[in-house]
Amino acid sequence: MEHSLIVKLKAQxxxxxxxxxxxxxxxxxDYLKQSDTIASDLFLSDKIAGxxxxxxxxxxxxxxxxxxxxxxxxxxxxxANGITFTYEHLVDHIQCRTExxxxxxxxxxxxxxFLRKRAGRVQGLSVKLENVSVRIDEKLVIDHLHxxxxxxxxxxxxxxxxAGKTTLLRTMxxxxxxxxxxxxxxxxxxxxxxxxxxxxxxxYVHQENINNNFPISSGEVVQIGLGKSRISKSxxxxxIEVAMxxxxxxxxxxxxxxxxxxxEKQRVSLARCLCQNARVFLLDxxxxxxxxxxxxxxxxxxxxxSLNEAPSMILxxxxxxxxxxxxxxxxxxxxxxxx
Amino acid sequence: MLExxxxxxxxxxxxVLAIAGFTFPITGVYLFRLNLLPMRFMLMHGAILGGxxxxxxxxxxxxxxxxxxxxxxxxxxxxxxxxxxxxxxxSTFFMVISISLAFIFIYKFNVPAKDTLTLLWGNLFTLxxxxxxGIGLFGVILVGFQYYFRRQLRALFFDREIAxxxxxxxxxxxxxxxxxxxxxxxxxxxxxxxLLLDALLLLPPIIASFRSRSLRGMIIGSAIxxxxxxxxxxxxxxxxxxxxxxxxxxxxxxxxxxIYLIRxx
Numbered sequence: 190m191e192h193s194l195i196v197k198l199k200a201q202x203x204x205x206x207x208x209x210x211x212x213x214x215x216x217x218x219d220y221l222k223q224s225d226t227i228a229s230d231l232f233l234s235d236k237i238a239g240x241x242x243x244x245x246x247x248x249x250x251x252x253x254x255x256x257x258x259x260x261x262x263x264x265x266x267x268x269a270n271g272i273t274f275t276y277e278h279l280v281d282h283i284q285c286r287t288e289x290x291x292x293x294x295x296x297x298x299x300x301x302x303f304l305r306k307r308a309g310r311v312q313g314l315s316v317k318l319e320n321v322s323v324r325i326d327e328k329l330v331i332d333h334l335h336x337x338x339x340x341x342x343x344x345x346x347x348x349x350x351x352a353g354k355t356t357l358l359r360t361m362x363x364x365x366x367x368x369x370x371x372x373x374x375x376x377x378x379x380x381x382x383x384x385x386x387x388x389x390x391x392x393y394v395h396q397e398n399i400n401n402n403f404p405i406s407s408g409e410v411v412q413i414g415l416g417k418s419r420i421s422k423s424x425x426x427x428x429i430e431v432a433m434x435x436x437x438x439x440x441x442x443x444x445x446x447x448x449x450x451x452x453e454k455q456r457v458s459l460a461r462c463l464c465q466n467a468r469v470f471l472l473d474x475x476x477x478x479x480x481x482x483x484x485x486x487x488x489x490x491x492x493x494x495s496l497n498e499a500p501s502m503i504l505x506x507x508x509x510x511x512x513x514x515x516x517x518x519x520x521x522x523x524x525x526x527x528x
Numbered sequence: 529m530l531e532x533x534x535x536x537x538x539x540x541x542x543x544v545l546a547i548a549g550f551t552f553p554i555t556g557v558y559l560f561r562l563n564l565l566p567m568r569f570m571l572m573h574g575a576i577l578g579g580x581x582x583x584x585x586x587x588x589x590x591x592x593x594x595x596x597x598x599x600x601x602x603x604x605x606x607x608x609x610x611x612x613x614x615x616x617x618x619s620t621f622f623m624v625i626s627i628s629l630a631f632i633f634i635y636k637f638n639v640p641a642k643d644t645l646t647l648l649w650g651n652l653f654t655l656x657x658x659x660x661x662g663i664g665l666f667g668v669i670l671v672g673f674q675y676y677f678r679r680q681l682r683a684l685f686f687d688r689e690i691a692x693x694x695x696x697x698x699x700x701x702x703x704x705x706x707x708x709x710x711x712x713x714x715x716x717x718x719x720x721x722x723l724l725l726d727a728l729l730l731l732p733p734i735i736a737s738f739r740s741r742s743l744r745g746m747i748i749g750s751a752i753x754x755x756x757x758x759x760x761x762x763x764x765x766x767x768x769x770x771x772x773x774x775x776x777x778x779x780x781x782x783x784x785x786x787i788y789l790i791r792x793x
Contacts, residue, residue, distance in 0.1 A: 393689065405682065
């Protein structure tokens with residue numbers, strides 16, 4: 190079989206793929222994550238590459254490549270990032286809609302995330318609220334609200350205190366009954382039997398209860414994410430460690446949870462969501478009890494999560510200064526509707 | 529003192545207290561963590577209602593008390609959930625209803641109030657072997673439940689909402705925990721009485737919580753302290769001829785004060 194992508198290390202083929210579109214490059218990404226190979230030592234040969242492929246090649250850390258059919262749009266990307274490249278045929282552009290969607294304003298990371306979402310290689314699920322109304326004590330708090338969040342997308346919902354931000358999140362979690370409308374997380378209709386069996390797809394980080402002094406270690410908090418799944422001890426330990434390392438909280442493993450700072454608690458809570466394998470993260474006022482350093486750390490952590498695991502994330506906050514820095518799309522909840 | 533153990537009621541008393549001492553404090557931990565302390569007053573009054581009913585209808589007070597408490601707990605949990613009201617408030621309501629019903633039974637069926645109120649100080653030495661076996665089985669169930677559901681229980685006690693979103697069936701787990709508490713309180717009342725059951729149920733978890741860093745540590749610590757208080761208190765009662773329930777409570781209280789003082793030194 191003729192391979193579309195061949196990767197060599199010192200003249201020896203270490204990876205090949207016969208997939209189409211950008212999938213061979215994503216497969217290469219998986220290979221690089223699993224092996225000790227240093228990407229900059231590799232030589233990549235591809236059948237065809239446009240601007241999208243160029244961005245991915247740069248993101249993966251490849252430094253040398255040969256492309257049979259190269260789009261002119263890819264050249265500035267290679268040149269700007271110091272890639273040594275050769276080609277056999279050069280064309281104005283290749284017949285690929287994706288290439289048109291990569292704008293010059295996008296950074297390599299932005300382009301990578303965009304391509305991952307397009308390739309369906311994100312952990313996140315879509316979130317769809319249709320005509321949702323919620324009443325609390327006869328008061329209409331959410332009023333025929335619509336929301337459509339794509340897979341792996343992020344959204345900040347802000348608004349004044351009492352606008353119903355937390356109510357909205359709690360409704361998505363199934364804590365508050367819907368008076369009207371439907372909520373779908375991926376293919377699961379919130380409240381349905383199927384959703385009840387799979388509700389751990391949503392990871393919830395709520396406002397920290399400062400009075401919770403339950404004697405529990407941080408590692409045990411992360412383990413809660415495993416729910417009632419019965420897996421071996423070694424697998425349990427592995428999943429906890431991976432999740433905690435991802436959020437930079439593994440050193441807190443044995444520390445009593447209630448002795449942690451606000452920022453450390455947020456890291457542990459996010460690790461719990463990762464351990465849970467949650468595909469939608471709902472974060473309720475995550476900066477409530479954080480100092481300046483904690484806020485900055487959380488900013489970095491959320492950016493990293495959105496780039497790597499790419500869960501769909503909805504964050505509610507009234508901390509306008511902080512959400513400004515997060516650079517996620519924003520909507521205001523006002524009068525029970527998003528605007 | 530050892531020759532007293534050859535007497536069957538004394539031996540049964542020691543066996544039952546040892547079982548209760550090592551296992552009942554587990555539900556004390558549950559009571560604390562779910563903030564269900566007001567519920568235990570409801571259960572105490574429920575036990576008096578059960579006692580009054582048993583004497584009125586001349587049925588076994590042991591099983592009647594347990595049945596009444598189970599029904600009260602089910603009503604409480606159901607009402608609390610459907611009315612979205614704090615379980616503490618609902619249990620206060622059921623507490624009042626229980627005691628009023630108990631006195632109606634006492635009055636209408638000419639039940640000697642003194643007999644009903646013996647529940648307040650328990651009757652450890654009147655247990656049948658069936659009841660001893662029943663308490664033993666319950667102790668095994670309690671330990672088994674804690675072991676099998678340890679992870680889910682930890683999540684439930686940490687945060688019910690987080691437990692729910694992690695896929696844990698926290699609602700049924702909560703009901704199961706509340707049922708176990710109900711049975712424990714009913715049994716503890718039978719053993720050491722309503723007024724002193726806290727010594728067996730609550731003091732061990734409080735002492736254990738001073739040093740525990742995990743739920744596991746708290747459960748094990750509570751069980752050890754509970755067992756020591758029960759056996760130590762029982763032997764002390766024989767040695768200085770005082771009621772077993774009083775000596776258990778006194779021993780637990782003295783231990784609590786000493787440990788508290790050491791901790792705050």
